[in-house]
Amino acid sequence: MKLLGNMKVENNELTIGKVKTTELADRFGTPLYIMDEALIRSNCRRYCDSFRCNEGRNRVAYAGKAFLTLYMCRIIEECSMYLDVVSAGELFTAHKAEFPMNRVLFHGNNKTLDEIEMGVKYGVGTFVVDNFYEIENLNEIAKRYNVKQRIYLRVAPGIEAHTHDYIKTGQIDSKFGFTPEKEVLLDIINKAEDMSNIELAGLHCHIGSQIFDTEPYMDAAKIMLTLIKKIKDHTGYEIKELDLGGGFGIYYTEGDTPKSIEEYTTVILKTVDDFCRENDMNIPVLTIEPGRSIVGNAGTTLYTAGSIKDIPNIRKYVSVDGGMSDNIRPSLYKAKYECAVANNVISDDNEVVTLAGKCCESGDILVDSIELPSIKSGDLIAITTTGAYGYSMSSNYNKNPRPAVVMVENGQSKLICRRETYEEIIQNEIM
Numbered sequence: 001m002k003l004l005g006n007m008k009v010e011n012n013e014l015t016i017g018k019v020k021t022t023e024l025a026d027r028f029g030t031p032l033y034i035m036d037e038a039l040i041r042s043n044c045r046r047y048c049d050s051f052r053c054n055e056g057r058n059r060v061a062y063a064g065k066a067f068l069t070l071y072m073c074r075i076i077e078e079c080s081m082y083l084d085v086v087s088a089g090e091l092f093t094a095h096k097a098e099f100p101m102n103r104v105l106f107h108g109n110n111k112t113l114d115e116i117e118m119g120v121k122y123g124v125g126t127f128v129v130d131n132f133y134e135i136e137n138l139n140e141i142a143k144r145y146n147v148k149q150r151i152y153l154r155v156a157p158g159i160e161a162h163t164h165d166y167i168k169t170g171q172i173d174s175k176f177g178f179t180p181e182k183e184v185l186l187d188i189i190n191k192a193e194d195m196s197n198i199e200l201a202g203l204h205c206h207i208g209s210q211i212f213d214t215e216p217y218m219d220a221a222k223i224m225l226t227l228i229k230k231i232k233d234h235t236g237y238e239i240k241e242l243d244l245g246g247g248f249g250i251y252y253t254e255g256d257t258p259k260s261i262e263e264y265t266t267v268i269l270k271t272v273d274d275f276c277r278e279n280d281m282n283i284p285v286l287t288i289e290p291g292r293s294i295v296g297n298a299g300t301t302l303y304t305a306g307s308i309k310d311i312p313n314i315r316k317y318v319s320v321d322g323g324m325s326d327n328i329r330p331s332l333y334k335a336k337y338e339c340a341v342a343n344n345v346i347s348d349d350n351e352v353v354t355l356a357g358k359c360c361e362s363g364d365i366l367v368d369s370i371e372l373p374s375i376k377s378g379d380l381i382a383i384t385t386t387g388a389y390g391y392s393m394s395s396n397y398n399k400n401p402r403p404a405v406v407m408v409e410n411g412q413s414k415l416i417c418r419r420e421t422y423e424e425i426i427q428n429e430i431m
Protein backbone atom coordinates (compact mmCIF):
# COMPACT_ATOMS: atom_id res chain seq x y z
CA MET A 1 0.00 0.00 0.00
CA LYS A 2 1.32 3.42 -0.93
CA LEU A 3 1.65 5.81 2.02
CA LEU A 4 -0.15 9.01 1.05
CA GLY A 5 -0.02 12.49 2.57
CA ASN A 6 0.91 12.34 6.24
CA MET A 7 0.70 8.56 6.66
CA LYS A 8 3.57 6.75 8.32
CA VAL A 9 4.31 3.31 9.65
CA GLU A 10 5.62 3.47 13.21
CA ASN A 11 6.21 0.31 15.25
CA ASN A 12 4.51 -1.55 12.41
CA GLU A 13 1.36 0.48 12.91
CA LEU A 14 -0.24 2.95 10.52
CA THR A 15 -0.35 6.53 11.74
CA ILE A 16 -2.02 9.42 9.95
CA GLY A 17 -1.10 13.02 10.79
CA LYS A 18 1.00 11.62 13.65
CA VAL A 19 -2.07 9.96 15.19
CA LYS A 20 -2.08 6.19 15.74
CA THR A 21 -4.90 4.44 13.94
CA THR A 22 -5.33 2.06 16.92
CA GLU A 23 -5.97 5.09 19.14
CA LEU A 24 -8.51 6.46 16.68
CA ALA A 25 -10.33 3.12 16.61
CA ASP A 26 -10.39 2.97 20.43
CA ARG A 27 -11.60 6.51 20.78
CA PHE A 28 -14.11 6.82 17.93
CA GLY A 29 -14.94 3.22 17.00
CA THR A 30 -15.04 1.70 13.53
CA PRO A 31 -15.90 2.01 10.73
CA LEU A 32 -14.35 5.44 10.80
CA TYR A 33 -13.51 7.96 8.11
CA ILE A 34 -10.17 9.59 8.88
CA MET A 35 -9.31 12.79 7.01
CA ASP A 36 -5.77 14.20 6.82
CA GLU A 37 -6.41 17.91 7.31
CA ALA A 38 -2.89 19.04 6.43
CA LEU A 39 -3.12 17.25 3.08
CA ILE A 40 -6.49 18.84 2.29
CA ARG A 41 -5.15 22.30 3.11
CA SER A 42 -1.96 21.70 1.15
CA ASN A 43 -3.95 20.56 -1.91
CA CYS A 44 -6.12 23.68 -1.66
CA ARG A 45 -3.04 25.89 -1.42
CA ARG A 46 -1.35 24.18 -4.35
CA TYR A 47 -4.43 24.66 -6.53
CA CYS A 48 -4.81 28.32 -5.59
CA ASP A 49 -1.10 29.13 -5.99
CA SER A 50 -0.60 27.32 -9.27
CA PHE A 51 -3.87 28.63 -10.74
CA ARG A 52 -2.68 32.13 -9.82
CA CYS A 53 -5.73 32.96 -7.74
CA ASN A 54 -3.76 35.53 -5.77
CA GLU A 55 -3.66 37.76 -8.85
CA GLY A 56 -7.33 38.44 -8.13
CA ARG A 57 -8.81 36.92 -11.29
CA ASN A 58 -8.86 33.13 -11.40
CA ARG A 59 -10.80 30.99 -8.95
CA VAL A 60 -10.69 27.50 -7.59
CA ALA A 61 -14.13 26.26 -6.57
CA TYR A 62 -14.10 23.13 -4.45
CA ALA A 63 -16.69 20.62 -5.72
CA GLY A 64 -18.61 19.89 -2.53
CA LYS A 65 -20.17 16.71 -3.87
CA ALA A 66 -16.86 14.95 -3.17
CA PHE A 67 -17.11 15.55 0.59
CA LEU A 68 -19.04 18.34 2.26
CA THR A 69 -19.57 19.02 5.94
CA LEU A 70 -19.74 22.22 7.97
CA TYR A 71 -16.07 21.85 8.87
CA MET A 72 -15.06 21.27 5.25
CA CYS A 73 -16.91 24.47 4.27
CA ARG A 74 -14.83 26.26 6.87
CA ILE A 75 -11.56 24.96 5.42
CA ILE A 76 -12.61 26.08 1.94
CA GLU A 77 -13.59 29.49 3.25
CA GLU A 78 -10.27 29.87 5.10
CA CYS A 79 -8.44 29.02 1.88
CA SER A 80 -10.35 31.88 0.14
CA MET A 81 -11.78 29.43 -2.36
CA TYR A 82 -15.12 29.24 -4.09
CA LEU A 83 -17.57 26.39 -3.49
CA ASP A 84 -19.53 24.38 -6.03
CA VAL A 85 -22.84 22.99 -4.72
CA VAL A 86 -25.25 20.81 -6.59
CA SER A 87 -28.37 20.62 -4.45
CA ALA A 88 -30.34 22.51 -1.84
CA GLY A 89 -28.82 20.18 0.76
CA GLU A 90 -25.28 21.19 -0.13
CA LEU A 91 -26.38 24.82 -0.36
CA PHE A 92 -27.97 24.57 3.07
CA THR A 93 -24.72 23.13 4.47
CA ALA A 94 -22.76 26.07 3.06
CA HIS A 95 -25.35 28.51 4.42
CA LYS A 96 -25.21 26.95 7.90
CA ALA A 97 -21.41 27.13 7.81
CA GLU A 98 -21.77 30.82 6.96
CA PHE A 99 -19.84 30.32 3.75
CA PRO A 100 -19.89 33.57 1.72
CA MET A 101 -22.72 33.06 -0.73
CA ASN A 102 -21.19 35.29 -3.41
CA ARG A 103 -18.49 32.62 -3.73
CA VAL A 104 -20.98 29.79 -4.35
CA LEU A 105 -21.63 28.25 -7.77
CA PHE A 106 -24.94 26.41 -7.93
CA HIS A 107 -24.95 23.44 -10.31
CA GLY A 108 -27.52 20.82 -11.26
CA ASN A 109 -29.28 19.57 -14.37
CA ASN A 110 -32.69 19.70 -12.73
CA LYS A 111 -32.78 22.27 -9.99
CA THR A 112 -36.28 22.29 -8.59
CA LEU A 113 -38.23 25.53 -8.24
CA ASP A 114 -37.66 25.33 -4.49
CA GLU A 115 -33.94 24.91 -4.98
CA ILE A 116 -33.77 27.86 -7.38
CA GLU A 117 -35.72 30.00 -4.95
CA MET A 118 -33.48 28.99 -2.07
CA GLY A 119 -30.39 29.88 -4.12
CA VAL A 120 -31.76 33.28 -5.08
CA LYS A 121 -32.91 33.99 -1.52
CA TYR A 122 -29.53 33.06 -0.04
CA GLY A 123 -27.76 35.25 -2.60
CA VAL A 124 -25.82 32.56 -4.48
CA GLY A 125 -23.11 34.25 -6.56
CA THR A 126 -23.47 32.24 -9.75
CA PHE A 127 -26.05 29.79 -11.02
CA VAL A 128 -24.58 27.36 -13.53
CA VAL A 129 -27.64 27.10 -15.75
CA ASP A 130 -28.07 23.75 -17.44
CA ASN A 131 -31.10 24.19 -19.72
CA PHE A 132 -33.86 26.47 -21.06
CA TYR A 133 -36.33 25.33 -18.45
CA GLU A 134 -34.02 26.44 -15.66
CA ILE A 135 -33.16 29.84 -17.11
CA GLU A 136 -36.82 30.72 -17.55
CA ASN A 137 -37.67 29.68 -14.00
CA LEU A 138 -34.62 31.45 -12.63
CA ASN A 139 -35.52 34.71 -14.37
CA GLU A 140 -39.04 34.60 -12.94
CA ILE A 141 -37.88 33.83 -9.42
CA ALA A 142 -35.08 36.43 -9.55
CA LYS A 143 -37.71 38.97 -10.67
CA ARG A 144 -39.79 38.21 -7.59
CA TYR A 145 -36.76 38.84 -5.39
CA ASN A 146 -35.71 41.90 -7.38
CA VAL A 147 -32.32 40.38 -8.08
CA LYS A 148 -30.20 40.41 -11.23
CA GLN A 149 -28.84 36.87 -11.06
CA ARG A 150 -25.39 36.15 -12.44
CA ILE A 151 -25.23 32.94 -14.44
CA TYR A 152 -22.87 30.69 -16.37
CA LEU A 153 -24.24 28.49 -19.13
CA ARG A 154 -23.18 24.86 -18.90
CA VAL A 155 -22.12 23.43 -22.26
CA ALA A 156 -21.42 19.77 -23.05
CA PRO A 157 -18.30 20.31 -25.14
CA GLY A 158 -18.40 16.95 -26.93
CA ILE A 159 -15.29 15.46 -25.39
CA GLU A 160 -14.84 11.78 -24.71
CA ALA A 161 -12.62 11.60 -21.65
CA HIS A 162 -11.17 8.19 -20.83
CA THR A 163 -12.92 7.30 -17.64
CA HIS A 164 -15.78 5.13 -16.41
CA ASP A 165 -18.98 5.59 -18.47
CA TYR A 166 -20.97 6.68 -15.45
CA ILE A 167 -18.60 9.50 -14.56
CA LYS A 168 -18.16 10.91 -18.05
CA THR A 169 -20.06 14.12 -18.49
CA GLY A 170 -18.59 16.05 -21.40
CA GLN A 171 -19.81 13.94 -24.32
CA ILE A 172 -22.69 15.08 -26.54
CA ASP A 173 -24.95 12.27 -25.33
CA SER A 174 -25.10 13.59 -21.78
CA LYS A 175 -27.94 14.75 -19.58
CA PHE A 176 -25.85 17.78 -18.60
CA GLY A 177 -25.73 21.14 -20.33
CA PHE A 178 -26.43 22.72 -23.69
CA THR A 179 -25.09 21.17 -26.90
CA PRO A 180 -22.13 23.18 -28.18
CA GLU A 181 -23.75 24.19 -31.46
CA LYS A 182 -23.42 27.83 -32.32
CA GLU A 183 -27.15 28.16 -33.15
CA VAL A 184 -28.25 26.69 -29.82
CA LEU A 185 -25.96 28.98 -27.90
CA LEU A 186 -26.81 32.10 -29.89
CA ASP A 187 -30.47 31.40 -29.28
CA ILE A 188 -30.01 31.01 -25.53
CA ILE A 189 -27.78 34.07 -25.38
CA ASN A 190 -30.41 36.15 -27.18
CA LYS A 191 -33.01 34.89 -24.74
CA ALA A 192 -30.75 35.57 -21.75
CA GLU A 193 -30.06 39.11 -22.97
CA ASP A 194 -33.81 39.75 -23.12
CA MET A 195 -34.34 38.48 -19.60
CA SER A 196 -34.49 41.40 -17.20
CA ASN A 197 -33.19 39.49 -14.18
CA ILE A 198 -30.38 37.45 -15.69
CA GLU A 199 -26.76 38.52 -16.17
CA LEU A 200 -24.87 36.14 -18.40
CA ALA A 201 -21.30 36.19 -17.11
CA GLY A 202 -19.70 33.04 -18.39
CA LEU A 203 -19.63 29.60 -19.93
CA HIS A 204 -19.01 26.35 -18.06
CA CYS A 205 -18.08 22.82 -18.98
CA HIS A 206 -17.04 19.71 -17.09
CA ILE A 207 -15.70 16.78 -19.05
CA GLY A 208 -15.85 14.01 -16.44
CA SER A 209 -14.11 12.70 -13.39
CA GLN A 210 -10.88 10.82 -12.55
CA ILE A 211 -9.18 11.98 -15.76
CA PHE A 212 -5.42 11.40 -15.92
CA ASP A 213 -4.53 13.09 -19.21
CA THR A 214 -4.15 16.80 -19.73
CA GLU A 215 -5.17 16.66 -23.42
CA PRO A 216 -8.94 16.57 -22.75
CA TYR A 217 -8.57 19.78 -20.74
CA MET A 218 -6.63 21.44 -23.55
CA ASP A 219 -9.32 20.35 -26.01
CA ALA A 220 -12.12 21.53 -23.73
CA ALA A 221 -10.47 24.91 -23.22
CA LYS A 222 -10.04 25.41 -26.98
CA ILE A 223 -13.62 24.36 -27.76
CA MET A 224 -15.00 26.71 -25.11
CA LEU A 225 -12.82 29.63 -26.19
CA THR A 226 -13.85 29.06 -29.79
CA LEU A 227 -17.48 29.30 -28.68
CA ILE A 228 -16.77 32.52 -26.79
CA LYS A 229 -15.14 33.94 -29.92
CA LYS A 230 -18.05 32.90 -32.15
CA ILE A 231 -20.54 34.42 -29.75
CA LYS A 232 -18.64 37.72 -29.78
CA ASP A 233 -18.32 37.67 -33.59
CA HIS A 234 -22.04 36.99 -34.07
CA THR A 235 -23.60 39.07 -31.33
CA GLY A 236 -20.96 41.47 -30.10
CA TYR A 237 -21.55 40.01 -26.64
CA GLU A 238 -18.34 39.31 -24.77
CA ILE A 239 -18.36 36.38 -22.38
CA LYS A 240 -15.81 37.34 -19.76
CA GLU A 241 -15.61 34.22 -17.60
CA LEU A 242 -14.92 30.57 -18.29
CA ASP A 243 -15.27 27.63 -15.92
CA LEU A 244 -13.59 24.42 -17.06
CA GLY A 245 -14.93 22.16 -14.30
CA GLY A 246 -13.03 19.55 -12.31
CA GLY A 247 -12.25 15.88 -12.77
CA PHE A 248 -8.49 15.83 -12.18
CA GLY A 249 -7.42 12.26 -11.53
CA ILE A 250 -5.78 10.86 -8.41
CA TYR A 251 -3.89 7.76 -7.34
CA TYR A 252 -6.00 4.88 -6.01
CA THR A 253 -3.92 1.81 -6.92
CA GLU A 254 -0.78 0.86 -8.78
CA GLY A 255 -1.17 1.74 -12.44
CA ASP A 256 -2.98 5.00 -11.75
CA THR A 257 -0.84 7.75 -13.20
CA PRO A 258 -2.35 11.13 -12.42
CA LYS A 259 -0.52 14.33 -13.19
CA SER A 260 0.35 16.67 -10.34
CA ILE A 261 -2.03 19.49 -9.42
CA GLU A 262 0.47 21.95 -10.92
CA GLU A 263 0.64 20.07 -14.23
CA TYR A 264 -3.14 20.25 -14.71
CA THR A 265 -3.39 23.92 -13.77
CA THR A 266 -0.35 24.97 -15.79
CA VAL A 267 -1.61 23.24 -18.93
CA ILE A 268 -4.98 24.95 -18.58
CA LEU A 269 -3.48 28.40 -18.04
CA LYS A 270 -1.05 28.01 -20.91
CA THR A 271 -3.66 26.67 -23.34
CA VAL A 272 -5.97 29.59 -22.57
CA ASP A 273 -3.17 32.17 -22.79
CA ASP A 274 -1.90 30.81 -26.11
CA PHE A 275 -5.36 30.53 -27.66
CA CYS A 276 -6.34 34.04 -26.62
CA ARG A 277 -3.11 35.52 -27.91
CA GLU A 278 -3.36 33.69 -31.24
CA ASN A 279 -7.00 34.73 -31.66
CA ASP A 280 -6.70 38.25 -30.38
CA MET A 281 -9.14 37.68 -27.51
CA ASN A 282 -9.24 38.96 -23.96
CA ILE A 283 -8.28 36.26 -21.48
CA PRO A 284 -11.39 35.30 -19.53
CA VAL A 285 -11.51 34.98 -15.75
CA LEU A 286 -11.00 31.26 -15.23
CA THR A 287 -12.50 28.87 -12.70
CA ILE A 288 -11.76 25.20 -12.09
CA GLU A 289 -13.75 22.88 -9.81
CA PRO A 290 -11.62 20.12 -8.29
CA GLY A 291 -13.32 17.81 -5.80
CA ARG A 292 -11.71 14.36 -5.70
CA SER A 293 -8.17 15.70 -6.08
CA ILE A 294 -8.57 17.86 -2.98
CA VAL A 295 -9.97 15.27 -0.57
CA GLY A 296 -9.56 11.82 -2.16
CA ASN A 297 -6.06 10.90 -1.00
CA ALA A 298 -6.70 12.62 2.34
CA GLY A 299 -9.31 10.05 3.36
CA THR A 300 -8.78 6.60 4.86
CA THR A 301 -11.54 4.33 6.13
CA LEU A 302 -10.71 2.24 9.17
CA TYR A 303 -12.62 -1.01 9.69
CA THR A 304 -12.43 -3.90 12.13
CA ALA A 305 -12.10 -7.39 10.67
CA GLY A 306 -14.80 -9.77 11.87
CA SER A 307 -15.73 -13.13 10.40
CA ILE A 308 -13.23 -14.93 8.21
CA LYS A 309 -14.34 -17.59 5.74
CA ASP A 310 -11.73 -19.70 3.99
CA ILE A 311 -12.94 -21.69 0.98
CA PRO A 312 -9.90 -23.86 0.26
CA ASN A 313 -8.40 -23.35 -3.19
CA ILE A 314 -11.07 -20.81 -3.98
CA ARG A 315 -11.01 -17.69 -1.82
CA LYS A 316 -10.61 -16.40 1.70
CA TYR A 317 -13.17 -13.78 2.68
CA VAL A 318 -12.40 -11.36 5.49
CA SER A 319 -15.52 -9.41 6.38
CA VAL A 320 -15.31 -5.96 7.90
CA ASP A 321 -17.79 -3.92 9.92
CA GLY A 322 -18.70 -1.57 7.06
CA GLY A 323 -19.11 -1.97 3.31
CA MET A 324 -21.10 -0.59 0.41
CA SER A 325 -23.09 1.60 2.80
CA ASP A 326 -19.97 3.66 3.56
CA ASN A 327 -18.20 3.12 0.21
CA ILE A 328 -20.43 2.37 -2.77
CA ARG A 329 -17.65 2.94 -5.32
CA PRO A 330 -16.38 -0.66 -5.63
CA SER A 331 -19.91 -1.95 -6.27
CA LEU A 332 -20.98 0.95 -8.44
CA TYR A 333 -17.88 1.52 -10.58
CA LYS A 334 -15.75 -1.55 -9.83
CA ALA A 335 -13.40 0.97 -8.23
CA LYS A 336 -10.14 -0.45 -6.91
CA TYR A 337 -8.51 0.43 -3.61
CA GLU A 338 -5.35 -0.31 -1.67
CA CYS A 339 -5.44 -1.31 1.97
CA ALA A 340 -3.33 -2.39 4.91
CA VAL A 341 -3.69 -4.15 8.22
CA ALA A 342 -3.36 -0.96 10.24
CA ASN A 343 -2.11 -2.63 13.43
CA ASN A 344 0.30 -4.99 11.59
CA VAL A 345 1.40 -3.29 8.39
CA ILE A 346 4.40 -5.41 7.44
CA SER A 347 4.70 -9.14 8.07
CA ASP A 348 6.43 -12.22 6.67
CA ASP A 349 3.22 -14.14 7.01
CA ASN A 350 1.13 -12.89 4.07
CA GLU A 351 -1.87 -14.30 2.26
CA VAL A 352 -4.31 -13.30 -0.44
CA VAL A 353 -7.74 -12.36 0.87
CA THR A 354 -10.88 -10.64 -0.35
CA LEU A 355 -12.25 -7.88 1.86
CA ALA A 356 -16.01 -8.15 2.02
CA GLY A 357 -18.47 -5.67 3.45
CA LYS A 358 -21.24 -6.60 5.85
CA CYS A 359 -24.17 -5.63 3.64
CA CYS A 360 -26.56 -8.25 2.43
CA GLU A 361 -25.34 -8.25 -1.19
CA SER A 362 -22.85 -10.64 -2.75
CA GLY A 363 -21.52 -7.64 -4.66
CA ASP A 364 -20.54 -5.91 -1.44
CA ILE A 365 -16.83 -6.52 -1.90
CA LEU A 366 -14.53 -3.66 -0.93
CA VAL A 367 -11.22 -5.06 -2.18
CA ASP A 368 -11.03 -8.16 -4.35
CA SER A 369 -8.00 -10.48 -3.89
CA ILE A 370 -5.25 -8.57 -2.19
CA GLU A 371 -2.11 -9.80 -0.49
CA LEU A 372 -2.05 -8.73 3.15
CA PRO A 373 -0.45 -9.90 6.39
CA SER A 374 -2.48 -12.79 7.71
CA ILE A 375 -5.57 -11.25 9.36
CA LYS A 376 -7.17 -12.21 12.67
CA SER A 377 -10.64 -11.15 13.72
CA GLY A 378 -10.28 -7.87 15.57
CA ASP A 379 -7.46 -6.55 13.37
CA LEU A 380 -7.88 -3.08 11.93
CA ILE A 381 -8.09 -2.71 8.16
CA ALA A 382 -7.35 0.66 6.58
CA ILE A 383 -8.56 1.35 3.04
CA THR A 384 -6.85 4.40 1.58
CA THR A 385 -8.06 7.14 -0.79
CA THR A 386 -11.66 7.06 0.42
CA GLY A 387 -11.88 10.80 1.05
CA ALA A 388 -13.88 11.62 -2.09
CA TYR A 389 -17.32 10.19 -2.83
CA GLY A 390 -17.18 7.90 0.22
CA TYR A 391 -18.98 9.73 3.00
CA SER A 392 -20.87 11.86 0.48
CA MET A 393 -22.29 8.77 -1.28
CA SER A 394 -22.87 6.78 1.91
CA SER A 395 -26.28 5.38 2.75
CA ASN A 396 -28.18 3.67 5.51
CA TYR A 397 -28.55 0.49 3.47
CA ASN A 398 -29.37 -2.40 5.80
CA LYS A 399 -29.91 0.37 8.35
CA ASN A 400 -26.21 0.67 8.95
CA PRO A 401 -25.44 3.96 10.70
CA ARG A 402 -23.13 6.26 8.79
CA PRO A 403 -19.64 6.21 10.33
CA ALA A 404 -18.11 9.14 12.16
CA VAL A 405 -15.59 11.42 10.46
CA VAL A 406 -12.45 12.68 12.20
CA MET A 407 -9.88 15.18 10.99
CA VAL A 408 -6.34 14.44 12.06
CA GLU A 409 -3.38 16.78 11.98
CA ASN A 410 -0.09 16.98 13.77
CA GLY A 411 -0.92 14.53 16.54
CA GLN A 412 -4.45 15.89 17.12
CA SER A 413 -7.78 14.40 16.14
CA LYS A 414 -11.04 16.29 15.87
CA LEU A 415 -14.48 14.75 15.47
CA ILE A 416 -16.22 16.64 12.65
CA CYS A 417 -19.18 14.31 12.17
CA ARG A 418 -20.66 12.10 14.86
CA ARG A 419 -21.46 8.47 14.12
CA GLU A 420 -25.15 8.16 13.30
CA THR A 421 -27.28 6.59 16.00
CA TYR A 422 -30.03 4.01 15.50
CA GLU A 423 -32.50 6.60 16.77
CA GLU A 424 -31.36 8.97 14.02
CA ILE A 425 -31.81 6.28 11.42
CA ILE A 426 -35.51 5.93 12.25
CA GLN A 427 -36.19 9.52 13.23
CA ASN A 428 -38.36 10.24 10.19
CA GLU A 429 -40.40 7.06 10.44
CA ILE A 430 -44.00 7.12 11.59
CA MET A 431 -45.87 4.15 13.12
Ligand SMILES: Cc1ncc(COP(=O)(O)O)c(C=O)c1O
Residues within 6 Å of the ligand: 063, 066, 084, 107, 169, 206, 208, 209, 210, 245, 246, 247, 248, 289, 290, 291, 292, 293, 388
Ligand atom coordinates in the same frame (compact mmCIF):
# COMPACT_ATOMS: atom_id res chain seq x y z
C1 LIG B 1 -19.86 20.14 -12.61
C2 LIG B 1 -18.83 19.41 -11.83
N1 LIG B 1 -17.79 20.08 -11.35
C3 LIG B 1 -16.84 19.48 -10.62
C4 LIG B 1 -16.89 18.11 -10.37
C5 LIG B 1 -15.80 17.52 -9.55
O1 LIG B 1 -15.17 16.49 -10.13
P1 LIG B 1 -13.94 15.79 -9.41
O2 LIG B 1 -14.37 15.41 -8.06
O3 LIG B 1 -13.67 14.63 -10.25
O4 LIG B 1 -12.85 16.79 -9.40
C6 LIG B 1 -17.95 17.37 -10.88
C7 LIG B 1 -17.99 15.90 -10.71
O5 LIG B 1 -17.60 15.17 -11.60
C8 LIG B 1 -18.95 18.02 -11.63
O6 LIG B 1 -19.99 17.36 -12.09
Ligand SMILES: N[C@@H](CCCC[NH3+])C(=O)O
Residues within 6 Å of the ligand: 065, 167, 169, 209, 210, 329, 388, 389, 393
Ligand atom coordinates in the same frame (compact mmCIF):
# COMPACT_ATOMS: atom_id res chain seq x y z
N1 LIG C 1 -19.19 9.86 -7.71
C1 LIG C 1 -18.21 9.62 -8.74
C2 LIG C 1 -17.82 10.83 -9.45
C3 LIG C 1 -18.93 11.62 -9.98
C4 LIG C 1 -18.55 13.00 -9.95
C5 LIG C 1 -19.71 13.94 -10.01
N2 LIG C 1 -19.99 14.45 -11.32
C6 LIG C 1 -17.06 8.84 -8.17
O1 LIG C 1 -17.10 8.39 -7.10
O2 LIG C 1 -16.08 8.63 -8.82
